[in-house]
Every structure is written in C-alpha cells, then in structure tokens.
Amino acid sequence: MTGPAIFLLLAGLGAIAWVSARARALRLQTVARASGRRDAVHSLPGYHGWYVALWTLIPAGIFLAIWANVAPGLVTQTVLADPAAQSLPADAFSRSALLGEARNIASGAQAAAFNPAAQALVEPYRAAIREYGIIGVVLALVLAFAGGAYAFTRVRPDFRARTRVERLVMATLLIASLLAIVTTLGIVVSLLWESIRFFSMVNPIDFLFGTKWSPQSAALGYGNKDAFGAVPLFWGTIFIGAIIAMIVAIPLGLMSAIYLTQYARPQVRKWMKPILEVLAGVPTVVYGYFAALTIAPALRDFAVAIGIHGASSESALAAGLVMGVMIIPFVSSMADDSIAAVPQSMRDGSLAMGATTSETIRKVLIPAALPGVVGGVLLAVSRAIGETMIVVMAAGLAANLTLNPFASVTTVTTQIVQLLTGDQEFDSAKTLAAFALGLVLFIVTLLLNIVALRVVKKYREAYE
Amino acid sequence: MMHEPQTLTPATETKMTARDVKVFYGDKQAIKGVSIDVDMDHVTAFIGPSGCGKSTFLRTLNRMNDTVASARVEGAITLDGEDIYAPSMDVVQLRARVGMVFQKPNPFPKSIYENIAYGPRIHGLAAGKADLDVIVEKSLRRAGLWDEVKDRLHDSGTALSGGQQQRLCIGRAIAVEPEVILMDEPCSALDPIATAKIEELIHELRGRYAIVIVTHNMQQAARVSQRTAFFHLGELVEYGVTSDIFTNPRQERTKDYITGRYG
Amino acid sequence: MMHEPQTLTPATETKMTARDVKVFYGDKQAIKGVSIDVDMDHVTAFIGPSGCGKSTFLRTLNRMNDTVASARVEGAITLDGEDIYAPSMDVVQLRARVGMVFQKPNPFPKSIYENIAYGPRIHGLAAGKADLDVIVEKSLRRAGLWDEVKDRLHDSGTALSGGQQQRLCIGRAIAVEPEVILMDEPCSALDPIATAKIEELIHELRGRYAIVIVTHNMQQAARVSQRTAFFHLGELVEYGVTSDIFTNPRQERTKDYITGRYG
C-alpha cells in the first residue's frame, strides 16, 4: 500500500470518527438540554468530533511514523534471507547500492536497473515490501479503531471535550515555540563542539590576541602558534562594519528618517520609504558583485589618482561604503521608530515655545530619542559585522592591520567562507578555525543585540 | 450660530479677538464660526463636552494647528490688533508671545534649569549665563516652584511629581515673557492637591497675562475663571461672565450641560 | 476599610456577593477589600474618580481579570451562591452567565447578524439556522436596535454609528441569556442622544437582569441606578440607595466628590 493511500485511508477514518462522534454528542445533548440545566452540556458537538477523530488519528499516525523507519530494515533482512541475495558482492557499498537499486525499482522510484544484478532482487523486494506494508496497515488500523473506540465511549454531554482538544492545540503551539530554543542550542552546540576541538590545537589566547593570521602556514605544517592570530580579522571586521559602514549609514540613515518623518509631505513619504527599504531588500550577493566590479575599481583609480600608496582593488572602503548603503534603511527605520516613540507632547511643547522644526528636532527630539537611536545603531553594527557576501566579494583576503581604507583587509565572515569552501582541508585546525571564528561572531553579535535591545526597551518604557 | 462677538464689560482691555473662525480637519469642520474676545488680566474658561472643539479652538490662538497637516483655519484672529494669520506674522515669535500649557505635563527630558532656559535660549532673550540664571529663578518663582527645586536645578525635569512638572511647564512658558497663556486642561492629569496648587497659581498669574483655560471640570471653571465660554459641536453656544453662566445660563443647551444632562 | 458587606433593603434578591475582595496587579494593590451585594432586578452604579478601581472590581465579577497576567484576586465572590473562583467553575460558562459591555463599543468586524449569533453558536444555544434567526431578532429587539438594522443584518457591525454599535454589543451580550450584565462606562464614548437611548435601554432591561454599571457621570448614575457604590483609592467608601448617596452622603469623601471638589 502506498503512502498516499494509507494517508487517505486514515483521513477517511478520522472523518468517519468525527462525524459519528459529533452526531452522538448532538443526540445526547439534545436530551440533556431538555433537563434544563445550563451546565448539563459542556462542549459543542464538534469538539466531541475532534476529540474522537484525534484519538483515531494520532496513535495510528505515530505508529506509522515509527513503522516507516523500522519496516525498511525488516524488509531488507527478509530480502537478504532470500536465496537471490546470496550472489550479492561482499563489498558493502556495492552491496547496499544494489539493494537500494532493487528497492527503488520495487517501490517504483526507479524505472530500470543500471545493474543487472539488482534485477534479481526486485521480486523478493516487492514481496517483502508488500508483506510488511500489509502488516503495518493492519496494525495502524487496529490502533485507529482502538483509539477511536476508547474516545467514543467518553462522549457524554458533560464530558469536557473542548478542554481536551484545546489542550492539544496549546501543546502544539508550545512545541512549535520550543523549536526556537532547539535552534539556538543547535547553533551553540555545533559551534562549541568544533571550537573546543580547535582550541585543543590552538591556544585561545593566541587566537584572540595574536596579530598574525596565516592559516596557510599551519596547513604547510609550520605549526599553529603564529598562524591563528585573529586580531587582524577582528580589526578588518570592525573597520569595515563598525567604522566605514557606520560613517555612511548613520548620517544618511538618520537624516533620511528625520526628513521623511518630520518634513516630507505624506505623499513623498509614502513613496520614498518603500524605495529606501528596497536598499535593504537587495540581496547581498548583488551588492558584493556591484562593490567588486563597479565601486572597488573606481575607488582604486581615485586613490591612485590622488597618490595614495598601497591602494588595492579590494579595499576596505569599497566593501564598507556599499555595506553602509545597505544598512541605511535599517538605521533609518530604527531612528524613525525611536523618534516616533518620543511623545508628540515633547514636540508640541517645543513648538509651542516658539522653536523652529529643526531646533525641535536637534534640541528635543534627538536628545530624547538618543538611547533608541544608539540601540538601533548597535543593532546595525551587529548586522554589519555579520554580513558576509559583500566582504567575501569585495574586501579581499589579506589579513592586514591597517588604517588605510584603500588597503585590503579581511573579515571574520570572509575567512569563515574561505576556510570552509574552496581550498579546504577537513579536520585540520584550519577548518576548525572557521567554527571558532563563528563562535566569536555569534557571541559578539549576541552581546550587541542583547545590549541594544535592552537599551531600546528601557527607552521605550520610559515613555510608556 | 453667533458670528457677532460676545464682548463683555467695556472696562476690560481686549488682548485677542477671533472673528468667525472656522477650523477644518480635512473635510470635517471642527469649529463652525466662532467669534470671541479674550481680555487682558482675566481668566477665560472654555467648557463643553468632549470633542466639541475646545482644544481645537484654543490651538488656533497660537497657530499650533499649523503642525497638524490636515488642519485649515478660516476667519480672523488678532493679537493686539495684529492679524496672527497674516503672512508677515512670524509664527515662531507668535508662539513666544502666546504661550501654551498642555493637558499632560510635558517637561523636556532635560534638567529643570534647561527646561526653563530652553525658550530664552532659542529666542536669544538672555545676554549671558548670569542673565539666564536670573530668568530661570524668576520664572520658577512665578510658577511657584522655586522653593521646591532650587537645590536641584540640575536634576531631570521628568523626575518631578506630576503637579510639579505641570508648574515647571507653566514656568517654561512664562520664561519667554508671553502676553497670553493658553492652558488645555492643565489639571486633568493631576491629583486634587496638585490641582489646588495650579488653581492658586492661575489666580496669581492673572494680573500679568491674559489666560485662557480649557477644562472638563465645571467646578474648576467656576473657581478659577472670570469669563466662561461654552462650546458645543464646534459652536460657541454662550460666552459670558462666569458667575452668570453658572447661575443663570441663557441657552437651554448650556443649562443641560451644566446640570449634567449630557457630556 | 469596610469589610462588612453593605446590604440594603432585605426585600431584594441578592444575585452576586463579594466578600473582602482584594485585587493586586503584581505588587500593586488596586482593590483593598471590598464587600458588596449585587441585587437582582436593580441597576447598581459604581462611581469614583479615575483609577479608583471601578473597572478592576467590575472585571472580577466575571473573571475578566484572569486575562491580565499580573492580576491576582483574593476574597470570595459568588453567583447564586456558587463560588465563581472555585476550580470547578468553568470560566467560559461563567462569562456567558455574567455578560459584559465595554467602554468603547467593540463589535466584531463581522456582520451584525454574526455579531449577535457568535455567542449562541459557541455555546450551542441554537438548534439550527431558524432557531438562530429567532435568537438574533429577539436580542436585537431587546437591545432596541431591530428596527434600525433589520434590513441590513449582513452589513458590517463596525459600519454602525457609535451608539448603535454599543447597543449591538448589548444585544450580543443578551443573546447568550446572561443573568447579570456588567457595563463599564457604556456611554462615555457616545454623544448625548445615543447616551439617552442607552439609558432608556438600561431602564427596560432592569427587570430581567441584575445590571452593574460603571460611570464617570454622576448625573447618569443618579438617572439610571437604584444603588450606588462610591469607590476611592481602591476602597468602597460608601454603598447605598442612589437617592440617599446623592442627597445625603454619609462620608465626607463622597460628598466632596459629588460636589466636584476632586476627580
């Protein structure tokens, strides 16, 4: 029996359970209601229907889910016991490949055998699959009937079916929300696990405070001591994400927010706001391409023209500028929110004193909104330092500790990509270093976000 | 509707006049032709049920309605005979001359000193630091707050109690030497004791400014004002000497309102 | 503080009782031991200044405070002698028996018909479509709205005027055949004419339900209620026959409030 057929069968059973339980509840309730007591009837008939239907479906469904994982093993064992299996090659991969191929043909996932040897196994497979399929379906049906019958006996006017069904709904919602914790744990575990292995090879102090980043020398077997000093990466990350990008994004974002919220006509605002938001919606790989192919060469030419030494065509400036532009909508919407959160009465108060709009903004609104704006900027920074594609494509790989924005620097995210794709070497300190960098990045952005959210929240509360 | 101004005893000096003022929010008319005179050295109370247009009309008097994009004002309003909606009128200066106090105390999130100094600073009224100190002290004294805050002028204005904050806002308005002070339900967010203090303060300020106060509390209107204007559905129903309005309203609507038939 | 219940003329049938009820929001105590009896076939008005706990207390009567995470109720409240905070009490059924009307009319954004039909549907009160039609018509009639909306039952409930919306909400509450109806300032968002209609409706409903109404408007309390409870700072200061409270308050605080000294 195929998956969809079983599914349909169960769905049909559930529907029958629903309908019959509902009908029974309805009948019983009509009688009970005649007695006149309001609380003689607890739940609507539909809830009784759901209660019985769920009892029919859930145990059988759980069983089938387990069976789907257990049955293939049983099937394979049956097939291996078949005489046709005696001719299988000893080598595990070819053997399992043949078996898999036979299974695919038997189950219809594959049309014909690439390997003639597999053909012999198809029939035994088909038989075994059929056999275990029938067993599974029968067991599922028994469970469905048992569950449904048990629930059906409980249908009474005063039975709190609604409460039971709603409890299940709530449990489902709760489980869904727990997934966020599981994901977070997944991140922490996956980063921590590999990082611990890394730190067993490389001294954490050397990693965090070393100024020489050269995983290649580690790979060449010169030892890990001087190879994994991540300071140049941290510097590059800060230089691009927290300095250059912010120099672009903060003034432009803040002033855009001020203009659009305080000056622009509603019509202008209505159009400009989504247009600026597009800047945040452009994929970073597009920015990266743009930075690498259009901005970076132009900046380099400019730097050479004004006689700057060491100008690289993969410059911190190119990546930072483009990243700054990308962040503009982010800063402006945070600033927008913060300024909007300053109560209208502040603005009115200042205007009523005879202040002009710009005086009101500069002397009252911005100072009042400052914590919110700062929080927003911190969030923007955390986003900028986690940004990957722009720096991968435009910032370069040279781990330089430089203040020259026209020089090439590298960042944490660039190195993660570099270490894990392209020329990789698994299980060496070099690969594991990516996870250690990821861990640092995770912790830093986490802290930035926690601080920023705290600041923003506190500030919001101040005006509530 | 009454387009004729309702003037009172001729002995008083008229500070502001409004003639057939209409205010629209978009298509919706909130004030339907109001004419009124605001007298010097008196407290004028605006009363009326919620939404009748008291605040809207009050805000036309210092052009605060300019800040509402959809608002449009028709009719003539003068201050000392000068049309305040004339192009030559500078709004910034107008608002310094016609100060305003709001329903919810709204001190800036700055120090008490800075709150008071804000107006004089932006208008350039103080010659220097010493001058500013003088202005701050004088304004706080007039607002009846000096003794309570003189030792903590550099604490935040928002750390004061509600009543103190409201007096701080009054002091802030006074600091730019206004001629008229508009108050929109200045006590409705305050407790009875703070309310009594503000009412007392209004009494004291009366001799120096023309004061207009919007209030929901009819007893308060009776206590603090010498003139009362009753608004209803955007119209000025009745305007007169406070004691007359409360004891002997000429209009049925006024009477119904005062006796609590609606609102 | 008065922990003794203030019961009135023994002739009336008591529908709900509250004994030494305390309500906390987190650490903050909003109701400080209130004991009161709500009588059948009467309208009970709760009055008092803003924030004194009228709404809070009202919402303990149908456990609407359960929805406020920080709220905690102590003391005993009964409905027909049954403890409504007992674990065996099903809140959902309680709320059907103790209906509620809110300050701001809050019809569902659905048709007028669906607004009324919602309660009977979820409680399974109608046997079929025809039955439901009967319930809807009867409820709308009782709410005094039938004639105005009978031709547009499938228009949205939110398209009605404020007063009509409020009557729709009353009709919605009536549709599940409640025994008590709680109203939290049902007229404060309405104009005088709509207010008058609702007051009239309350008069008519009185014979069938126990009604509790919170109001800011003392004249309204005087007009519609037979019992008045005056709250102040979370305490029940005075409870009595309405005419007594207004003409002859026993407590100084009640008197000050009624004469507009504060609030």
Added chain:
Amino acid sequence: MTVERLPTDWKSDAMQKRIARRYAAERRFKFAGLFAVALSAAFLAFLLFTMLGNGLRGFTRTEIALQVDFPASPLLLDPANITDQGLAGANLPMVTSEAAKKALGPDADALIAPTAWTAVRNAIKADPRILGRTETVRLPASTAIDLAAKSKGTPEAEAAVARLKQQGVLSTGFNMGFLTGSDGTDPTQVGIWGAFKGSLLTMLVTLLLSFPVGVATALYLEEYARKNWMTDIIEVSINNLAAVPSIIFGLLGLSIFLNFLHLPRSAALVGGMTLALMTMPVIVIAGRNAIKSVPPSIRDAALGIGASPVQVVFQHVLPLALPGILTGTIIGMARALGETAPLLMIGMRAFIATPPGGISDPATVLPVQIFLWSDEVSKGFVEKTSAAIIVLLIFLLAMNGLAIYLRNKFEKRW
C-alpha cells in the same frame, strides 16, 4: 526678588536678524535631510541602472545562420527512428563543425559556440524530415563573436563579425535558452532555470517549515504564554535568532544537517531547512506585531461572552492578524530568497548542469548561481551574471511590492 525685565521687543532689528538666522539654519537642516534621502535613492538608481546596463544584453544572443546539407553529411542516424540516444551518438558535433567550416571558412569552430551542435540536434528533433534536405539552422555564436556583435570584442572577433554581417548570416535575438537552461561552462549556452528551480524548491521547503512553526510560536507567545523562565528563554532565543548572522546558520546546517544527520549535501532540502531556521524568527516577530495590533477590545468582546482562549485566537485574532503575518512572511521569504552565504556552507555551490528533480537532489539557487558566475573566467559571464541579477531583483521587488501592497491594503486602524 529679582529685577523686572522689560517686555521683549520682538520687532527690533537684532531680533529680526536673529530670526533670519534661525530660519536659514532651518533651511540648511531640511536640505541636509533631503540630500540624504536623495543620495540614498540615487545610489539605488545607480545600482539598478548599472545592472540593467550590463545585464540586458545577457537576455539576447547572437546567432549564425548555417546551411546544413543533411543528406550529404556523414550522419550516423536512422531517419525513421529518431531517439535521444540515437541523436547523442549521431556524430552531430562533427557534422556541425564540418558544415560550419564549409560555409564560414576554416576558422568556423571559433565562430560558433562549442555546443552549437545541440541546435542542430534540436532542429532534427523538432522535424526529422529536414534530414532529407538542406536546411538553414541558426547556431549560437561563440562568446567572442557574441560579445563583439553586441558590444566590444577583440579586434579579431570584430573583424569576424564584420565579415559575417556582410555574409548576412548574423542575427541577434532574444535568448530563450537563458530562461530555460541550466548552469554550463559556455556562457552562450547557460540558463537560470536550474538555479531558479533550485530556489523554488528551497523556498518551498523554507515556507512549509517556517510558516506554521512561526505562526504557532507567535500565537503562543503573544496570546497564551505566561511570563516565566521558559517563555523568557523562548523570547530571548527568537530575538537572538533574528539577529544571528546568516553565515552562522550555514555553520549550523553544515555541522548538524550534513555532518551529524547525514542529510544529502547540496540539496534544496537542507538549504530550505537552514533558511527556515533563519526565516522562522522573522515570521514570529512580524506575527507577534500583527497579533499585537489586533485591538484588545476584540479579545475582550469575545472573552466577555464566553469564548475560550483557543476560540478567541482562531476565530478572531488570527483572521485579523493574517494580513500582517503574511506581509512578514513575504518579507522573510524575500530575504531567504536573496541569501547566499549559509548555502555556500552546505555545498549548494556545485556545478550542476540539469535542473534538480526534487528537494533531495543537488541544486543551486539564484544568488549562489550569481556568485558562481561572477567568478567565471569567460568574459561572456559578466552579462549573464548581471542578467541573473536582474531576474533575481525582479522577483525580490515583486515580493516586496506585494508585501507593501498587502500592508497598505490591510493596514487597519481600530
């Protein structure tokens, strides 16, 4: 008591000058704001125009009309029995090359694309009767010719183009193959359908996973969760997940989905799962805001007549919040659609010349395809990269536009 001050003389010269200064400052400030908005918009315009300028050419290709004398050519093909297998072994590359040399001269191999013979194959497949006669087949030109014909090429190519033009065999037309093809090594032959389908499959997985979970989480947190340590942890987790750099999700996918669970590498399934983890918090946050914006009065109303909390949520709150939730979902999906870095980590960067058949097949997605093409040697890929960017941007803009439309349409003020 302090000195009395004279009433301010608002009309004095000094005062007037001061006012003028203040208004000038006002104008400057306003201009600065306008400048910021204009600069940001100008950057966007510049970006879009650059991409359009580079990319529009990618949608066209140059073709050379070639006479093929089928009866005379050494085809190993039975005209009565045309199969894919038969065509594959029919010596078509050689036949094509010979025909081209005959028509265009000895350097013909440099003029037509290396895979030009597939055009001949398709022509035969479309109408096997042409095997009996001499037919004109339009072959894609080589990259060098294509570039030279459309913009600027090497001097040799320019010369060849001039010659071909003179022969009248050169034409430029819309490149349907770009929309229907997959990755390849020859820029004249590549298409985005493979990557696009990969994106669709990935997004499908992402949506199916993140939407139900995200909405359920939002409902739980906003409507039911009591404040306790567990909901605190859930909230903190979600806020943090929304801010975790995307590449970290890639690391998670690599070490959990690939290395631990041994799910198929490079597959849309894993890509979708990774992106779902990223999108879920976005949906949760948008969902919570949408749910929050449903006025409490609606809940009160329903609770007040005895609706259970689950009824309140599913009969009132969720339907009213749905437009907001959908808006957030679209925005989250748009972000996922543009995401590159995490997918690089899980191997969705391989060369795959056929579109994926299902979610467990190796696949690549549009942004990764862009990244890969940007790295290609051949010059012809520059315009293809930009063209792929245009396709991606059109989709993103459409999605964002839809979100804005939904937001405006359903923006309710209660």
Added chain:
Amino acid sequence: GDQGAGGGAGATRDQIRAVGSSTVYPFATAVAELFVQGNPGMKSPIVESTGTGGGMKLFCAGVGAQYPDIADASRRMKKAEFEMCQQNGVKEIVEIQVGVDGLAFAESKKGPGFKLTPRIVYEALAANPYGKGPNKTQSWKDVDPSLPAIPISVFGPPSTSGTRDSLAELILEKGCQSDEAMKALKEKNEDEYKATCTRIREDGKYVDSGENDNLIVQKLGANPNALGIFGFSFLEENKDTLKDVPINGVEATYETVSSGQYPGARPLYIYVKKAHMQAVPGLQAYLNAFAANWDPDGVLTKRGMVASPEDVRKASGEAVKSLPTLDGAALK
C-alpha cells in the same frame, strides 16, 4: 537523489560526484556537460571546486554514496593522501592524466614587461630566502637589477591548492636550489628544506587570492605593476587584457607547455574510485567522455587545457578502459 539510509539497504546515488582542483574544474564541468548531452536521461554530474588538497581529503574519506567518486587534481596525489585513502578503505584508485596545464605568470598589457627566472621569483616571494632571515626586498629592483624599480605585488593561489603546490615545486624549489647549500639541506633535513624553499612571505607583497581567479585577472587589468600567477587557461581566456611573462625566456604557449619546455608545465589528473564504478551509474561513460575530448583538437583544448603528449594520452586512454589500480609506491 539520495535515499534515507534506513535499514541495511544503503544509500544510492544516481549522480556522479567530483571534487577537487579549481584548475581542473572548468574541464571537469565541460566534460560533465558533454556527458549530459551525450547521455540523455542521465543526471548531470556534480562538480565542486574545492582545491586539490581539499578534494583529496573528501575523496579519501571513504567508499560510499556520501563520498565523491572522482578527485580532480592539478598535481599528482601525494603519498600521504594515498595512505589516508587506504586507511579509510579506499583501496583501489585509478589515476588518469587528462591533460597538462601551465603555471602561467602574467601582467597587464600595460605592464612593464617582466622577464623572470625561478631564482628571481623565489627571492621575491620566499618568506625566508635561503634561510637567511626574513625577506626584505621591496621592489623588483631589489631582487634583480635588471628589473624595474616597481614595488613587488603578486596575486597568486592560496595554500592547499594544487596550483600553489605546483608553484612551490616547479618554480620556488628550482629557484631555491640555485643555492648549493639548499641542495645540501634537502639531503640533510627535508623539513627545513621545505620550509625554507617553499614558504611564501606574508607581508602583503604576495596576495593570497583565493579561488577567485577571475578577480585576479581583473585586478591585474587595473594594476599594471602587479604580477599574477594562475592556470594557463586563464591567461588564454584573457589575452586581450593580459600578457605573458616569460620564465627563463620561455613564454607560456600551447606548444611550450605541451612539450614541457615551459618550466611551469604540470600534468592534470583525475582519480577515480574503482569501488564506485559499478555502484554509480554513468561513471564509466563520464570517463569515456573525458577520453573522447582530451585530444589536441578536442573540446577541452578549446577551453584552455593543453593536451598531453600523444603517448601519455594513449596510456590514459588505456587506463580509462582497463582501470589499473594505482600503486602507492610510485607516489612521493
């Protein structure tokens, strides 16, 4: 696609997987494309460019559906790698040389016209030339008076790429051995010799340019004074902006590379797991497709690969048919 590894019936794969050298990548993908065209109905092989070293690590990790079938390499398999393979059960490996590549040195068309020798390259790039302390040379003139006084700036392949290994083996070691002491060191202390002769400076003069060979090409175009090191095909493809830099006076052309006259010439290989030949459909056909196109007039040379000499091609063609097992003893 892959099936869940439920029960004993293992995973199957109906697509070929190749990993490894970025130099071989364009040829492996071109063959993949031809394979798809020549075998309608088969799924496209999946080719990932991981660098030779990374590819070997993946390739040698084991036998089974989750491990690649083919490793592309721009140098011969190392003994250590072979041993890793053996350890992980990858016993039978077939080595096939598919072509030759030149390690090309190039500059912008506007460049000064460098003329280099292995010694010059070594002295300019070594971290520690001849073990005599850190490299202090700043400009090419510091290295050799015949060269212009331009700052040294070289874009080249990163470590673990086969190209980098080739650079070390074909150029740096040769240059290093111009010093007799180094030759002696090789006998005495292999490790120290390797360190001295192949370690590249890290002061920014040599820029590790990752995989993005295309960007190197672009950067050279933008920076006339820089030198780029990459595969011969990249040079071919960008003849319009770049020009060749002769080594020992020999230019990198098809002929010089093919004949081995060019010092930077190196063979390209693919390694195949014999155990996968049966299990993965189409693997043999893929190898056949390789063999059918590596002739001098084949498709691969059009893509910039240099065909192996005739005898090598013949041997390789045999290997594709008979699949001889690689003997570890032959490796270094």
